[in-house]
Amino acid sequence: MDWLEISVDAGGEPEAMCDTLAALGAASFVIEDERDFHDFLENNTQYWDFVDDDLAGAYRGVSRVKFWVSDDAEGRAVLGRVEAAGLKPAVKPVRDADWENNWRAYYAPVEIGERLVVVPEWVDYDGDRVPVRLDPGLLFGTGDHPTTKMCLAAVEKYAAPGMRTLDLGCGSGILGIAAAVLSGGAVTAADVDPKAPDIVSANAALNGVESLITVRVGDVIADAGLRSRLGTGYDLVLANIVADVIIPLAPYVRGFMAPGGVFVCSGIIDGREDDVAAALTAAGLTVREHRHMDEWHCFVCG
Numbered sequence: 001m002d003w004l005e006i007s008v009d010a011g012g013e014p015e016a017m018c019d020t021l022a023a024l025g026a027a028s029f030v031i032e033d034e035r036d037f038h039d040f041l042e043n044n045t046q047y048w049d050f051v052d053d054d055l056a057g058a059y060r061g062v063s064r065v066k067f068w069v070s071d072d073a074e075g076r077a078v079l080g081r082v083e084a085a086g087l088k089p090a091v092k093p094v095r096d097a098d099w100e101n102n103w104r105a106y107y108a109p110v111e112i113g114e115r116l117v118v119v120p121e122w123v124d125y126d127g128d129r130v131p132v133r134l135d136p137g138l139l140f141g142t143g144d145h146p147t148t149k150m151c152l153a154a155v156e157k158y159a160a161p162g163m164r165t166l167d168l169g170c171g172s173g174i175l176g177i178a179a180a181v182l183s184g185g186a187v188t189a190a191d192v193d194p195k196a197p198d199i200v201s202a203n204a205a206l207n208g209v210e211s212l213i214t215v216r217v218g219d220v221i222a223d224a225g226l227r228s229r230l231g232t233g234y235d236l237v238l239a240n241i242v243a244d245v246i247i248p249l250a251p252y253v254r255g256f257m258a259p260g261g262v263f264v265c266s267g268i269i270d271g272r273e274d275d276v277a278a279a280l281t282a283a284g285l286t287v288r289e290h291r292h293m294d295e296w297h298c299f300v301c302g
Helices: 014-023 034-043 053-059 073-084 096-100 102-106 146-158 174-183 196-206 224-230 243-256 273-282
Strands: 003-009 030-033 063-070 090-094 110-112 116-120 130-134 165-168 187-191 213-217 234-240 257-269 287-293 296-301
Touching (some): 003 073, 014 030, 063 073, 116 146, 130 174, 130 196, 146 174, 146 257, 146 287, 146 296, 165 174, 174 196, 174 213, 187 224, 196 213, 213 224, 224 243, 234 243, 243 257, 243 273, 257 273, 273 287
Parallel strands (some): 116 130, 165 234, 187 213, 234 257
Antiparallel strands (some): 003 063, 003 090, 110 116, 257 296, 287 296
């Protein structure tokens, strides 16, 4: 079945526009509103340090409601009522294939470091690198972002047979999965997102390492009980988050590490690297490496 994407200017009142459209027979709305975008950023500052200018620009001055109807007599009747109400909708035809597959065209294998390659799950790969397979549609962490690339390169460098790894803020699980693939050792992962266990398990299964990975949900900084359950003795601790999370996390990192262990942290935007380095040093960690790619920084500590 084909569809029509219908977009209507909400004039700064998207909730009221949803009510109007519902009365005309529309359903399943998506609201795109500049105020909501900025409210989200202001209320979630602990999770980001950088907002792409293109993304911010895409929401500038925007207040609209989108919905979809089937491209048939029934759907066009809804469109007709919207037009008759004087709402001047923008209409875009969408084919079923667009929904299901077109986004996949933006993903291709990404070579990282000397040995690794991140491979979307639907792509065949027969090269000589070690593949880490991933469903990029699940959560942040596809291997294409500079922070993830730097962390993966560090995982590759420090991977050793049987090592134990802790992945804090695991997202898609890509870092911990890479560690499991390279080392064959156990991985514990943690994230505040309650969807993380299912997502990481699904990606781990793509790589045949699901039996090696345990995922816990919670806030490592705020929850002493979670920190206790995570335990200690990890040869490699990973945190690809943001500066404002790494800084308060730093005092707890040494407690997770085995003697001679390594801590890798990234997600640090230009201008915050000195703050993070100072926090790491104050926590008794020694910065061994400072990696820099585009506007992002990564520290490797012992």
